Amino acid sequence: MRLLKRPTALQPAVSASERRLFGGPLRYDAGWSNHDYARLEGRLLSTLRSMPRMVAGTLRLAWDTDRPALLTVAAAEAGQGVTSAVGLLVLSEVLRTLLGAGTPAEGLHAAVPALAAGALVAVLGAVLASRSTAAAGRLEPKVERAAYEQYLKAAVEVELEAIEDGEFRRLLDSAQWGPPSARRTVGACVATLGGIISLVATAGVLTVLHPLLLPMLLLIAAPRGWGAMRVAQRRYLSVITWVEHVRAARLIGQLLISRTSAPEVRVHGVGRYLLGHYRNMAEVAETEATRLAKDKAATELLAAALSGAAALVTYGAMVALIVTGRMDLAVAGTAVIAVRTGSASLGALVATTNTLHEESLYVRDLERFVAEAGRRAIPDGGLPLPERLGTVRLEDVRFSYPDRDEPALDGVSLTIEAGTVVALVGENGSGKSTLVKLLAGLHLPDSGSLTWDGVEVRDADREQVFDRVALLTQDFERWPVTARTNIAIGRPGAEGDEESVERAAEVVAAARYAGADRVVEKLPHGYETLLARVFRGASELSGGQWQKFGLARTRFRDARVIVVDEPTSALDPEAEIAAFDSIRGLTGPQRAVVLVTHRMSGVRYADVIYVLHEGRLVEQGGHEELLALGGRYASMFRMQAEQFAQQPPTLSPSPSPSPSGASPIPRQAGASPNGTSVT
Ligand SMILES: Nc1ncnc2c1ncn2[C@@H]1O[C@H](COP(=O)(O)OP(=O)(O)OP(=O)(O)O)[C@@H](O)[C@H]1O
Ligand SMILES: [Mg+2]
Structure with a gap:
């Protein structure tokens, strides 16, 4: 009788490992798939x-x-x-x-x-x-x-x-x-x-x-149809309920073999630790597989028995018809063959309908995703932005991450003018990177206004906002592609344009600007070296070398607002001085640089320094002004200066050429009609 019950979503067991590693079950709360559960509980x-x-x-x-x-x-x-x-x-x-x-x-x-x-x-x-x-x-x-x-x-x-x-x-x-x-x-x-x-x-x-033959055929095939459908529903429910469990186990597997975790996996004995948890979680999942297999076997056995009984009845009825002379032998012969092929094709039909049903459930997930993604898509079109950059202004901007109660930015008002270097400083978690993401148009303020030359970013054509920004984030992407493409990907070109001689020259100039050219010189295939150690013939870079590539990419992008978030954290002192010099060198009459850094030495020549504290703007002004104020900035600056027990490294006050002494890439004042500036 248990078999005749409709399949329902079960609460899977939570392994001890899931509790220890993830603080509880790592699986979908099924909120979005309730819909499917409802349908699955429906009948054939x-x-x-x-x-x-x-x-x-x-x-x-x-x-x-x-x-x-x-x-x-x-x-x-x-x-x-x-x-x-x-x-x-x-x-x-x-x-x-x-x-x-x-x-x-x-x-x-x-x-x-x-x-x-x-x-x-x-x-x-x-x-x-x-x-x-x-x-x-x-x-x-x-x-x-x-x-x-x-x-x-x-x-x-x-x-x-x-x-x-x-x-x-x-x-x-x-x-x-x-x-x-x-x-x-x-x-x-x-x-x-x-x-x-x-x-x-x-x-x-x-x-x-004979009119009686058709209902009989259906009688033979129906139980098998029911059985196959039930097995499929069970399997789908199980996959959906256990998907995060499976993902969690897969995650552990990936952690064990990943390159970045390899040192800790070995030295700290994390390997043995995670492997134990992997086994624990896999065993819990195996109990589910066993349950499914048992259910499937029982269902199929019952279906086969019912179908066999129906076949017996059918053939019995045919014999009776022949004996009583109501069906002639030739018809009976054809009927036997037709019933056999018919029930075989009905069985196959049930199986394929069943596959169709199961597969279409996953296709439905895709359709639901596409619909949901459509609702959450960055809107197409919007107000155009002026070609020339004037001012980006934030007024009383407030922003909270969806899962946080505390706002990451609260009542922030500041301006970024073309032709200036703006520095954002503040302790960890003060909201600098969040501000940068808002500036780039990646997040929209919850309240307050963020305008690009008077155009509210919420109403602006976001494509144009993105076009105007070059973003070097703290965790910028280290693309597993060649050194050349790692730089050129800052401004993906149109097809055909990729191979152009000018573009190649620009890549070289951008690399020289960021000091990445000296890294390239040591690579086995120069600019064509693949930067991803995991592949054959590829090379890996150090953190600082990667940062030079990040900077080169940002330079290559050649946008109007250049945002660099912690661009020098992994650079050696010499490279850091050079990098700050080059970053300041990026400003132009139509360009603004927003620099986020904890290195106070890099901040001192910024035109305006904004100090954030717990999501609020607490101080603003020039270096000397803020030192004189004796507030947060002054204490941060002094602390670093004292730490080195010497004067902070001196930077040349004027924008200087790139570290290798080569002249910066010539820039064009204007911009192309589609909003992307060209060099
Ligand atoms: N994606 C996110 N989802 C939820 N909260 C986030 C997210 N990113 C940052 N936060 C939170 O927002 C606050 C501000 O973070 P933000 O990254 O802007 O700080 P930050 O000033 O850049 O710090 P750091 O100097 O460490 O880079 C922090 O409390 C942080 O925990
Ligand atoms: Mg940050």
Whole structure:
């Protein structure tokens, strides 16, 4: 009886390891998938009813990517259905002729035309099947690609806030299974379509032979259908409920083999520690797999027994019909074959419908993700920004991260003028990086206003805001690409433009500007060296060397507002002085530099220094002014100066050329019409 209950979502066990490592179960709270639970608890019929809606998305993708292939598949499958029906009728004719003739030889002779027709129909069926296979094979990868593209495009277009939101990330994660499922959905659709058509054909033939045969066929296949559907529902529920558990175990696996964790894994014995937890978590997951397997075995056994009983009844009824003379032998012969092929194709149909159902659940996750990503996407269009940069102004800006009560920025008002260097200082967690993200248009203020030359950033064309910003964050990306591309990726070029001689020269100039050229000289293949140790022939850089590449990338981007967050934290003293000099050298009449750093020596020549404390702006002014004020800035500055027990390193007061002595890259005052400035 337990088997007849509807599957429901179970609360999986929480392993002790999950509690220790993650403070509790690491799995989805299923808030977003309640919808599916509701449907899963529905019955077979409602599942079948919802199917067209569920496969509609995949079929639409198929229609958009390769219409001829989709039509070919549909036509070939329909053709096959017709050939199988005709085949059965021909078979019936052959049997009738054979049984009705006097001698077997006469019978064979009389049956030759029907046999020839049967052979022709079989050949036609085979040709149609091969056409369908070829077209479906062409279609499937295209659909997967289109679905994956849809997924990635939706993911890159959402606001940063969505990416940082755990709930959205879960959706992002589960939607990854959508594209391969879309591919399999195509295959399952084809099989289901073929199954339905050939079943309708067989059913038609059976009805013509005897009206009782069709209900009997359904009786044989129904239990198997129920069993397969139930197993699929269980599996889906299990996957959804356990997905974070699986992810947590995978995370541990990745930590164990990652390059960055390798030293601690060895020296601190973290390897053994995590491996133990991995085993613990895997064992808990295995109990779930065992439960599923047992349930599946029991379900299938019950289904097979019911189906067998139905077959017995069917054949019994046929014998009774023949004995009582209500069915002739030729019809009975064809009927046996038709029932066999019919129940086999009904069984296959149930299996494919089932696959279709299961796969379409994952495709639904993808569709839900794309819809949610659409709601959280960075809006397209908006007010244009003036070509020339004047002032970026923040007035009474307040911003809180979604999962935090305390605001990260509270009532901040400041201005950034073209042609100036602005420094942001403050202790850890004071809100500097958050301010930088707001400036770059990555986050929008909760209240207050942030304007670019009078245009509220909320209403502005965000594409244009991004175009005007070069951002070197604390955790800038170390792309696993060549040294050249690592710099050039600061301003991705149009296709064709990538190879241009001018662009190559600009890369070299940007590298020279940041002191990365000396790093490149030592690389085995110069600018073409792959910077990712994990790949063959690649080289790895030190933290400071990477920072030089980050700076070169920022220089190459050549934007109007250049934001550098802790650009020198890993640089040696000499490189640091050079870097601060070069950063100041970036300013121009149309360019502003926003410098975030804890190195007070780098701050002193900024035109304006803003001091943040717990999300509030507490001091502002020039270096001397703030020293004279004797507040937070003055004490931070003195503390560092005392720490080194000497004067802070002196910087030349005027913007100087790049460290290697080469002249900076010539800049153009104007900007291209699309808003990206060119050098
Ligand atoms: N993505 C985030 N989600 C939630 N809270 C965040 C996030 N990033 C930062 N915070 C919080 O916002 C506050 C300000 O952080 P922010 O990174 O802006 O500080 P910061 O001044 O750059 O510090 P640091 O000098 O250490 O780089 C901190 O309390 C931090 O915990
Ligand atoms: Mg920071």
